Amino acid sequence: MSYIAKPKVTHPGLPRNELGLTVRDYEGGMSTLCAGCGHDSVTSAIVQAAFELNLPPHKMAKLSGIGCSSKTPAYFLSQSHGFNSVHGRMPSVATGANAANRGLVYVGVSGDGDSLSIGLGQFAHAIRRNVNMLYIIENNGVYGLTKGQFSASADVGSKAKKGEENLQPPIDPCQMAIALGCGFVARSFSGDKQQLVPLLEAGIRHNGFALIDVISPCVTFNDHEGSTKSYHFTREHYHPAIHADYIPPAAEIRAKYDEGCAMPVTLHDGSQIVLRKVDPDYDPTDRAAAIAHLEQLSAAREIVTGLLYIDESKPEMHELNKTTETALNKLPFERLCPGRDALRSLQQRFR
C-alpha cells in the first residue's frame, strides 16, 4: 500500500474539467507496485475517466479485496472514501454500502485471485443482485503477492516463470458474467488506454453491475515466454471486437460512424455509448451470440476485447427493491421509528 505522499504540484496549464479540477485532483498516493505493472496503467485510466466524467471525488466510493490489484484504490482519488476489505469479499461490502446510499458512484477493484477463486461466490451474487457499481478485475493469471502461483484465470498450457505448466481450464469472468445475466460486460487491456477509458466511463454510468475484465500483465511473475497473460502475448492475440465511445449527456455526437457498424446505446442518465463494431457480425446485445463468439475466439487463443455485452433495461438492486430515492443513511429518524403509540397497538396481538 502506498505510504509515500505524492508532492501536490499542479502545472498552471493543466486542463480543468467542469468542476474546475485537474487530473491531479483525481490522483491518489504513490503506487508501490512493481515498475511496469499493468495495474498502474488501469489506475491512471480510472483517474482519467473520473476526471472526464466530472465526478466530484467525494461522491465516489472505491472498494477492493486483497491482492496487488486490491491495493490500487489507494493510488487514485485520494478524496474518495476507500474500503480495502478482506480477501474475496469486496462484493458484499459494496452491496451493503450501496444499500445504505444509492446516490454514490461505486467502483470496485479486484483481481483474478480475489474474484475468481476465493471470491467467486460473492462476485456471482453481486451480479445476480445487479448492484449498481463498476467492477474491475485486473487480470494477470497469477498470485503476485505470494510470488507467482497460477490463478483460476490461467490458460491451459500457460507456463509459470519456473516452467511449470497450468493444466486446469481457466474461468473466464466475462463469459460467466454474461451467463449470470450481467447487463454490462467488457474486456480490455491495461496497455490500451484508448479503449479502456471510454469503457470505464460507460461502466460507471451503466445502471447496474458493470464488469470490466482488464488483462493487466504481471511484469514480475507472468511476463515471460510461455505465459498467455504477458504483454507480448496479449498484444499478439489482441482482438478488439467492439469499440465503445462514451458520450456524456447533452453532448453532441461528433464522430462519424459507418451506418450499420455504429450502434448508439442510451444509458440510464441520458449519456450514450456508441459502439463501433470491428467484427461486423458481432451483436453485443445478443447474449447467446456473445457467449458463442467468446467461446469460439478463445478456443483460437484470441483475446476478445471491447464491450462484449450490454443490456440497459435490467432493473438494478434498488429498483427491484422499490427503495426510496433518498439515501437510506439520510432518512431522518422520525421516519424510521414507528413510535410509542404504534408499539402499543401492535402488541395487541401478543395478548
Add this chain to the structure above:
Amino acid sequence: MSTGPKDNDFTIKIANVNGTGSASANALLMKVFFRMGIPVVGKNYFPSNIQGLPTWYEIRVSGDGHLGRSGRVDLMIAMNAETYQKDLHELAPGGYLIYDSTWPRHRQLKRDDVHILGIPLARMCNEHFDTARARVLMKNVAYVGAVAALLDLDMEVIREALQRTFASKQHLIDANLTAIDLGYNYAREHFQCPLPFRARPMDATAGHIMIDGNTATALGCLYAGATVGAWYPITPSTSVMDAFKSFAEKYRRDPDSDERNFVILQAEDELAAIGMVLGANWNGARAFTPTSGPGISLMSEFLGYGYFTEIPAVVIDVQRCGPSTGMPTRTQQADIMACAYASHGDTRHILLFPANPEECFYMAVQAFDLAERMQTPVIMLTDLDIGMNDWMCRELDWDDAYQPDRGKVLDAAALEKMASFHRYLDVDADAIPYRTFPGEHPRGAYFTRGSGHNMYGAYTEDAREYQEVVDRLRRKWETAKRYVPEPIVEYSEKYRSGIISLGSCNDAVQEARARLRDAGVGTNYLRVRAFPFTDEVQQFIDAHERIYVVEQNRDAQLRSLLLLETRCDQDRLIPVLHYNGLPIDAAAVTDAINEDLQKGVAA
C-alpha cells in the same frame, strides 16, 4: 423437583407429529391460561425437520410466576404413537396421560403409578368432519376441549380466542368450536372433572404480553432505526428477519409512494451477510445481521476486520446446540467464547446477554447505540429458548424522546471548518476516534484498511505506529465499560455464596434461589448483561467465598471468561452446567449447589 402439581402450578406436555397442525391448537391452549390471568410459558421442542418427526410443546402454568422449564410433566397428551413409551415414562408419578383410544394401546405400555385417560379423538373427528385435513387438524383442537374440562378452563375465554384467531372465517370458528365440544363433553362424561389440580383465574398477566425473543429483537431493530438487514437463513435465528420484514413492510413503506425505506438482503452466506452489514454501517446506515453459531464461525474474519477498522455492526447470535451442526433446534449458550474473541489476532468484541424477550427489545436498540458509540461490532447473544419460545413479559414501552446515539460522526459542516481530518486520532482522550461517511465532504475521505495503519489512517508496517493503534483499541475497550449495560445484582450482606449467571438461565436461577431460600440456604445473585465486565462484577466476586457460575454449555465458558477478565481465584468459581439441549430448569441449579454444600459438610 418442584412440589406440584397443584392449582395453577403444573406442566402440560403435548407430544405431536410435526406437520399435523398441532402448533396452533397448542398456542391456543397456552393463551387461554394467559387470558385467565395466570402466568404461563410455552416451550417448543421440535425436530430439525418439516414433516413427520416427533415434536413436543410444553406449557408450564405457574401462579408463583416461575417461568423457567419446570423439569416435570403432570399432564401428558400423547398424540404420537412413535414416542408413546418415552412420553409415558416421562410423566411424573400421580400424573395424567391422555391418549387417542381410537386404536388400542399396546399391552406392554403401562404404568401403575399414573392415570391413563383414553379419548377416541380420531373416531369422534372422523364422524364429525368430512375432509381428511380437517379430521387431522381437529383432533388437536379436540384435546384442547378435553383439557378445558379436566382443568376447568374458562370456555368463554376459549371461544373469544377462537374468534380472534379466525376473525371473519365463521366456518372455521364453528368447526373449531365443534371440536372443542367433542373433547370437552367426552371428558365430562367419562372422567372425574376437574382433576385435583386445575386452573383458577388470577389477575397476574395484566400489562403483560406473550412474545418470543426473535420477534422482540426484530422490533428492537425496527425501533432503533435499522435500515439495512442482511442475513443467511439459519435456525433458530430465521424468524428475526421474518419478523423484521413483516414489521418493516407495515411501518417502513412511504405512505405516498409505497416505496421502501429499508433494504433486506438475503445473502449467499454468512460471510457475505456480515460484509454487507459492515459496508452499510461504514456508509452511515444502521445495519444488522441475525445468525446462529455456524454463522458466527463464518463471520469471524470480517468481525476482526470490523474491530480493527472500527466499523459499527450489530450481530444477533441466537445460539443453538453445538459443536458443528450440532442440534439446530435445541438450545445452548455455547458461543460465548467464540463471540468474545471472534477472529484471529488480538480481537475482542462487546457482547450483550438479554435474559428474555423484553430485554431482547431494549438491548437490540442499545446494541446499535453501543456499536456506533464505540465504533465496533456488537454481538447480542440470545438463544433458541429465548428466541423461539413464547415468554410472558411486561408490555414493551417506548420513549418517543429517544434519539439514536450515532457516536462521533463529522458531517460536511463540521469538516468544512476543519483544517484536516484523520480517522484514527484520539482527539478526546477516550480512545474513540471520529469517523466520516462517504459522500459528505472531500476532506472527510479516508482509506479503510484491515492492514496495519497508523493513527492518521495511513498504511504502516512501523512497529511503533502499529502498536499505538492497537494500544488505543485496548483503551477503547476500557471506555466501553462505561457504556455497556450494568449487571443486575441482588445482594445481601447475610449471604456468603453467590451465583453468577447470564441470559436465559435467569428464570431457573431465580426459581432455584427461592427453593434454596426455603431450605435455609440464602444466595446472592449477579446476572451479567454485557462483556466487557464492569466493576460490579469484580466487586461481586470479591465479596463472596464461593460463587456458582450457572450457564448452559459443557465447558463453563462464562466462568472461563470471568477467570480471564477479572481477578479471581479458580477454586472460588464453581461451574454449574446444563448443556443437553433442553432449557435449564431450577433443579439443575439446586442439585449442583446442594451437592457442593454437602461436599463442604463432609470435608
